[in-house]
Amino acid sequence: MGYIPPIYQGAKMAKTAMIRARVEPKLKDLAEEVLQRLGLTPTTAITLFYTQIVAHRCFPYQLHTPNAETRRTIRDARAGRGLSKAYSVDELFEVLKAPETRPKRSKVARRKLKVPR
Template sequence: MKTAAGHSRIDPETKQKAETILNRLGMSPTEAIRMFYTQITLRNGLPFSVEIPNEETERALQDSRSGHNLERFESADDLIDSWK
């Protein structure tokens, strides 16, 4: 089988984190990229949903990034109890 090379630029932190996860999965970056491209061709598009967040979600993301309007809990049980 012939192969073609592809090149991309990815920030080093993202690359390192992704490759750590791939290593835990027993996959090389090349195998992951091949799988991604195969899924694109099989689905005739990206193999996951890509959407622009609505206003409420965007506000929640901004709050999360800035540390505003956040509730903190000592445990997962405390979080679940707050839903009651």
């Protein structure tokens, strides 16, 4: 057996290990509110998450990379290209049925939904 430094001689392994992670403060606060309502601590939630990784031997959620068409659509939407407006549910369904036709804003819909002119 090799040399064992005195600090480790007779020492027991820790029963827990420390995990440090950086997340946005708002995300942390919102997540901890949900966990509190569920009666869980962040430590318990992380332990459950790690347990699922070990049990399934993979990441416990399905992660997908969007295909080219989806990436293009997301890029267009973020740039405001190809978007339609509807000021009532009926107008929305008209747009969905025939996207090339743009319904006119009705005064009734504008008043009910309090859409600025």
